[in-house]
Amino acid sequence: MGTAIERFDEKARRTFDSIGRTEVYKGELLRHPVYTRVLHWMVALFFFLALFSGFGIYLPWLFRWFTPVFGGGPLSRQMHPWFGVGFVFFFFLQVLNWLAPMAWTTADTKWMRGIGKIVGGKEKLDPPDTGFFNAGQKVQFWEIVGGCLAYLITGIILWAGARSFGATAVAISYVLHDLSALVMLGGIFIHIYLSTIGEPGTFQAMTRGAVSEAWAWTFHPAWYKKVTGRDPRQAYEKARQQQSGTAPKQS
Amino acid sequence: MSDRKTLQTEKISGHSGASPGFGMQRDFEVCKLVDTTTCIGCKACEVACVEWNDMPFGATTFDNTYQTMPETRWNFWNLIKFNEHQREDGTIQWLMRKDQCMHCADPGCLAACPADGAIVKYTNGIVDFNQENCIGCEFCVSGCPFNIPRFNPGTKKVYKCTLCSDRVGQGLEPACIKACPTGCLKFGSKDDMKFIANERARQLKENFGMEKAGVYDPQSIGGTHVIYVLHDATDPERYGGLPKNPTIPWSYTVWKWLFKPVLGTFALFGAVGVLLHYVAVGPRRPQPEPPEKEAANGNGD
């Protein structure tokens, strides 16, 4: 099965690469191919459509001003499940695409133990064994996988309603659907922050698809080593010495 | 009841702020009394309901009972349910109960409804659906302890008995009441109907030997504006679809009114958290950072 998924992903990446383009300039590394980027933004688009069309139904007395945006209450209610289906569909493709790099490793467990230093800004460089994705990103990814499953099951129950599934199933799904949305929403704030102003240089990974080498050796040293063959800490030291202008010795 | 009376709104689904006009006029609660001991199952009330509400004709379903159809429909709000109950001595008791919206004092449909003004409760106790505000989510169906709201897939709206709010607003009795030939249906103020119902229950006990006769007005949802006199009030379930202690699911009470806003605020803490992180700790930049920064900061790290 693993190979079937890999073959599917390979083909999709090739197809998208033949349509789109990814420019990788000097001093940069390829981070995400066209296929990944398209999937990511389709996921994000449908996520926000579902989120905003859901707000008016979630807390009408606070968020009912969202419903006119989607053509009124009845249309919001009709569109919301379809936005959700779009979100789950594209995220499902993304899961296939990212299954391999999202696998949990012992390095991730270690990374999680040191999360305080990273969040607190004490540690400017990620641990040397941090790979393509760090443990925080993996947690977010798997949280969304779980969230999508919860959405799908409870969403279908709410969609078809008490007529098909009974009043109790709807009442329970109602709560679980909300919980899933709340957890995901809380996580998305952190995600957007880190991929924009929180860790400058990250956003372009999902737009142009390329990141600077400095970004790579800072945040994903093991991945840097894998793609360049160079040691991330040495590369960093070299850049630091060059930068301070009065580089004591040329290496 | 005065001749002309506007219906005053007491509660509105999904609404922020107060209900307009609440408490402007004195009003008393209305009530429909159904005496199951004198119902003869003639179904005049069914016809009157369909007629008055101008409902399209729908085919009936025969399933070897006298019942017109198994359940109420979006265009059939008033159904006599026929149930056979076997007594302990082996004899059969044939029960007829007029099934319709109970117009709860604490309506589960209204609690569940997320659409502003789709469900309103008037101060006289009538719970009414305003289809023009209904978004068709059907949450009311799962909020109702009596399985009453019915979805119309064509209009994608939900319908149910209005207690003839249009007639009551004009000082008339509901259509079903007007049609009832035996007087088993009565309409008036809640206090009066409760009084009559209790008197009737007392009569059944004292004169007819029905020791367990009583009135169904379930207090678990604050009482209803349709009350029944039952031969055996200790076992309302035997009449089909009358729960002994009807309740509104937890999802539409504690969860909806307390946890939703509270946890929603918690989710927003995600935004507050990252904002505070940005101002207090600052972003993590690719290393090494440009030298100008270090100079401007005054110290190198």
Ligand code: HEM
């Ligand atoms: C405006 C909103 C968003 C921005 C700016 C954004 C940006 C990014 C960027 C730059 C990356 C690449 C990170 C890297 O290469 O290390 C990324 C990855 C990712 N994005 Fe987004 N994203 C947004 C919304 C979303 C939404 C709504 C979802 C899903 C619900 C999502 C799910 C993911 C996942 C699962 C990853 C991979 C793991 C991770 O980096 O956390 N993103 N995003």
